[in-house]
Amino acid sequence: MLLNEAIADLVNAHARLDISQAWGDGTAVAADGTHMDTYLDNLLSETSVRYGKPGGVARHHISDTYIALFTHFIPCGVWEAVCIIEGLLKNSSEAKPTTVHADAQGQSQPVFTLAQLLGFDLMPRLMNWEELTFCRPSKTTEYAHIDALFGEPGKNVIDFDLIESRFRHLMKVAVSVR
Numbered sequence: 019m020l021l022n023e024a025i026a027d028l029v030n031a032h033a034r035l036d037i038s039q040a041w042g043d044g045t046a047v048a049a050d051g052t053h054m055d056t057y058l059d060n061l062l063s064e065t066s067v068r069y070g071k072p073g074g075v076a077r078h079h080i081s082d083t084y085i086a087l088f089t090h091f092i093p094c095g096v097w098e099a100v101c102i103i104e105g106l107l108k109n110s111s112e113a114k115p116t117t118v119h120a121d122a123q124g125q126s127q128p129v130f131t132l133a134q135l136l137g138f139d140l141m142p143r144l145m146n147w148e149e150l151t152f153c154r155p156s157k158t159t160e161y162a163h164i165d166a167l168f169g170e171p172g173k174n175v176i177d178f179d180l181i182e183s184r185f186r187h188l189m190k191v192a193v194s195v196r
Contacts, residue, residue: 022108025087026109026111028085029085029112029113032085033113041082041084042081042084043082044083044112044113045115046082047105047117048079049077049078049080049098049118049119049124050077050121051075051078052078053094054073055071055072055073057072058072060074062074062091063093065094067094068094073094074092075091075092075094077089077092079109081115083113087115088104088108088109097123098121098123099123099125099126100126102129102140103133106136107136107195107196117138117139117141118133118141119142122142122145124142125142135189135192150167151167151174152168153174153175153176154168154175155176157171157172
């Protein structure tokens, strides 16, 4: 607990520097992971499929004022998107980011939903975006320059009734996580 308080004090002191205010206002954060080599005899060590060697992933949340708000060490096999929300909720500094920029590991439908319900804008770099089909808010909605991204006109429409029928359950999860 003392370490978290010390981190918050350092982040708050950094935010008062003139130079950090020139970079940003603390409302945006970048979330990314870095592979770290570890010994094999370690509970968090796994062989990374991506890097082909043992280790773990250090997940960082870096503020737009260029200071780390949160760092967490996870095994290589964990989908990094689950750590995005955790880093925002565990931040106890005065910097309160509302926008999270993430790499492709941040792309996850449940994390998109949870981030929205908790008041965060999740902005991951989308992988395989050319295979995605976007949904229209209604069957009659058309877009002048990007309509092809939404597939055949009249199809791929958001099912608002489904969202409304599950909204109570989604809110329970969001309140529980918060």
